[in-house]
Amino acid sequence: MNIWHDMREEKIVAKVFDSQADTYGASTTAFGQFLADFEKKRILREFTDTKGLLLDVGTGWGRYAIELTEMGLDVVGIDISRKMLETAMIRREKESKHHLVQANALWLPFKDDTFDYVLFVRSLKYVKDYFGVLDEVSRVLRCNGKLVIYDVGNVYTLNYLYQKVYSFIIKNKKKDDPLPYYKFSVFALKRYLRNKGFGNFVINGYLHIPRRFYKKISRKNYLEAIFKIEKIMDMVLPSGLLGYSFILSAIKER
Secondary structure (H helix, E strand, O other), X not given: OOHHHHHHHHHHHHHHHHHOOOOOOXXXXXXXXXXXXXXXXXXXXXXXOOOOEEEEEOOOOOXXXXXXXXXXXXXXXXXXXXXXXXXXXXXXXXXXXXXEEEOOOOOOOOOOOOEEEEEEEOOHHHOOOHHHHHHHHHHHEEEEEEEEEEEEOEOOOHHHHHHHHHHHHOOOOOOOOOOOOOOEOHHHHHHHHHHOOEEEEEEEEEOOOOHHHHOOOOOHHHHHHHHHHHHHHHHHOOHHHOOOEEEEEEEEOO
């Protein structure tokens, strides 16, 4: 692990999210709103009828922390962006009682075996040393605790292949987003977590075809029909073709 590289990229991520604190997560398209609602329902389903202490890594302004607290969990949200946490504090005073801590996922400021649950929502992809982050997760998660990761960037997908081919053809395509993104294989994550003592894996994927095509659909009923097909595709496709977006859950068994 290159600690100086990690610290530099941490500052980049923190600076970008500081600048987006007031607008982050706002959906401006029919597909964007549909996907946001779909993801939220799917993620919250992982914590139905549960109690205990949950760590929300990359909590942002607290979208999930607020909901999870209302569901009866005791939530600690961490983020490296101070501005995001300030926004979360305002919303917390109005809507929730969850705890907020400014921290880096590579160095979690918590004792061993502290949490019953750990949740990542679109946050693991910003860390180059994501295996180092998973080491920290394993340390702070109690035995029989549950880890849930929702993210995008699974490399064994048609979506990812399309992006690589498109980028190769449009060689002068300019990257407007200053954030560093790191792609990973869902199955590499699973292998690493298994070696860390995790088991009872459940992995689901969606966005099997390039996202560009979904964005052209403006009617909710059409999107709902396509996502029913997505569910079938996830069940029948070979394991290497899970969707570009995925949700992985696992239990720490030792």
